[in-house]
Amino acid sequence: MSSRERLTEAMASLLWERGYAATSPKDVMTRAGVGQGSIYHHFAGKHELAVEAFSAVVDEAVGKADALAGDGSPVDRMERYLSKPREGTRGCRVGRMTQDPQVVADSELIEMVDGAFDAIADRWCAVIAEAVADGELPASVVPEELARTLIAVIQGGYVLARARGSQEPMDAAIRGMITLLEAVREPPRAAEPAHDHQSHQHKERS
Amino acid sequence: MSSRERLTEAMASLLWERGYAATSPKDVMTRAGVGQGSIYHHFAGKHELAVEAFSAVVDEAVGKADALAGDGSPVDRMERYLSKPREGTRGCRVGRMTQDPQVVADSELIEMVDGAFDAIADRWCAVIAEAVADGELPASVVPEELARTLIAVIQGGYVLARARGSQEPMDAAIRGMITLLEAVREPPRAAEPAHDHQSHQHKERS
DNA sequence: GTCTATAGACGGATAGAC
């Protein structure tokens, strides 16, 4: 693995563990196993290294949200995504950046964070709109709003898990959300005749 | 105002703006308008000053949650509390602490954060349990879980607001939550025959 | 009680040898 790759991977892990401001170039070089000063051969400085490292993190997080477009009824997919295992006490690699004033003041970094949430919200919006169209969720639901609500529950779950030092409060928050979704859920209208054909139902609808 | 008070107030505001690790004793003394070194006359160090300053912050945040025990039907109170104005882009004074590794590693500080969320969750639990008992929320709702869900929506709302640099995504998240609560809400049963404390407008529906 | 001066370590970055 090249020094450059070692540096970006080390920076990505340190951004997760400590954040941007609290990560020094020296920390990164030590973890990457390269000598002092090597950052400045490959990058203009800490900022550029962080941008490259965080870009990969964002891509991965957004990619995971593509599971919202998978098989099953819309609400099934929503609940499955909510239930995915997340290491709450480690915090969210994307969301944690918003608490770092140096990130918020860095237009390039904060726009990457905002863009990541927007991209994930788009996936949520699509599946929620589908659920409303199918009658599986009530017509009063505004997809753009519920999308932010669901992202917020996950982000807030990380906050609670870190406060407690335990996965529990995050899991409780997710379960509470799923209970509400189940309580408003209706059987989807048969949008098409062969509606018990699981692997195709969301693609062949009206 | 005493130097000690000036120092705790300055520390509280800097904890909010920058967090614990990023706030130096020098920053605090400058903002407090006291001379270099004065912290160490009144406090053992940065940690003790932060504990005293943050204690007041926690008390205030928990006190605000007492509004959940006010007048109106349980769900009305829940929605009113959710709708309270919050400056999303400034972040949560309590929740932001969880993203600071120095706070998480400081058992005294992180236990204050966890204790604050627990106290607020207790207020949520009480009003949610009341709503379930009245039949205003479905029996499938687990108060301890929905309490964490609602706290998480607010905490996550702060994260989204800071990512965007705008109040909007936080308000959207809150509205999405309220829409769900309205969708599962039922008119409360006339709950109890002889239990007529304070105003009873929420018992006379149905 | 409040301040100035300063200690000793670490921050981000650079110069230049190899």
Next chain:
DNA sequence: GTCTATCCGTCTATAGAC
């Protein structure tokens, strides 16, 4: 391309004058 040596600023904390 990679490393050593080093600059200058800031960090938390302390000593001690006033």
